[in-house]
Amino acid sequence: MNNRLRELREREGWSQGQLAEQLEVSRQTVNALETGKYDPSLPLAFRIARLFGLSIEDIFDDE
Amino acid sequence: MNLQRRCHWFGLFALACGAVALAAWLRPGWISESLAGVFLGMAVSGGVIWLLMQLMPRWWRDMVEDDFSSPAGRAYRREMLPGMALYVIAVFGSSWLIKRGIDSIALRACIAALPGLGLTWVTVAMVRYVRRVDEFVRRIELESIGIAALIVGQAYLVGGLLQLARVIAVPAEAAMIWVFPLLCLCYGVVKFFVRRHYR
Numbered sequence: 140m141n142n143r144l145r146e147l148r149e150r151e152g153w154s155q156g157q158l159a160e161q162l163e164v165s166r167q168t169v170n171a172l173e174t175g176k177y178d179p180s181l182p183l184a185f186r187i188a189r190l191f192g193l194s195i196e197d198i199f200d201d202e
Numbered sequence: 203m204n205l206q207r208r209c210h211w212f213g214l215f216a217l218a219c220g221a222v223a224l225a226a227w228l229r230p231g232w233i234s235e236s237l238a239g240v241f242l243g244m245a246v247s248g249g250v251i252w253l254l255m256q257l258m259p260r261w262w263r264d265m266v267e268d269d270f271s272s273p274a275g276r277a278y279r280r281e282m283l284p285g286m287a288l289y290v291i292a293v294f295g296s297s298w299l300i301k302r303g304i305d306s307i308a309l310r311a312c313i314a315a316l317p318g319l320g321l322t323w324v325t326v327a328m329v330r331y332v333r334r335v336d337e338f339v340r341r342i343e344l345e346s347i348g349i350a351a352l353i354v355g356q357a358y359l360v361g362g363l364l365q366l367a368r369v370i371a372v373p374a375e376a377a378m379i380w381v382f383p384l385l386c387l388c389y390g391v392v393k394f395f396v397r398r399h400y401r
Contacts, residue, residue, distance in 0.1 A: 165272060167338065168336050168337075170401075171338055176401070177338050180337050
């Protein structure tokens with residue numbers, strides 16, 4: 140699944156560690172999400188979407 | 203104190219243990235043989251851990267550092283260390299008591315199984331750690347332990363078949379005692395590859 144997480148994080152000027160802290164996950168989790176190696180659970184996807192004020196579909200793309 | 207710094211202290215401790223073991227070998231009778239063996243074991247295992255820490259790739263060290271400094275990692279160490287201490291004390295205590303000779307089989311069984319209490323404590327700490335970490339880290343942990351369990355289980359099955367065919371002759375007590383340490387060792391190796399897969 141593709142996602143815009145890196146782009147959104149960089150737009151906010153956050154490091155992976157800072158984003159991880161806000162999402163209450165580890166830095167390696169943010170890294171795995173950004174590289175598309177790991178697809179988040181629904182609760183985590185909602186947390187990410189709320190943090191950036193977007194919908195899940197705006198961030199994650201399954202095509 | 204970060205992981206690298208702790209690792210260096212750990213290396214120094216291993217060196218000191220090695221020096222005690224060497225002194226015991228040069229001057230027999232200074233300390234008991236079994237105690238010298240304990241120091242030698244700590245020196246070798248500590249040295250191997252220190253060496254592995256120096257040789258591990260940067261990405262792996264960063265991940266270990268992340269785990270080490272995370273709240274879940276700190277809580278795990280806080281909960282696990284008393285269990286490990288209990289295990290070590292129980293191993294030495296129970297083997298010392300059994301060597302003195304205990305006639306009652308029930309009492310001997312209870313004393314011999316005492317280290318299991320420490321291991322149960324450690325197991326509870328492990329389960330609590332897996333429940334505390336985030337979903338991605340939990341996936342890595344569960345995949346690693348699952349694959350490690352399959353490898354060790356299959357190795358023991360093949361070992362049992364070889365033993366049945368009288369190709370090998372491993373004493374049963376040694377085979378049983380090595381299940382858990384082998385599982386832990388295999389888990390560590392497998393975790394390296396699982397993490398690399400998700401990097």
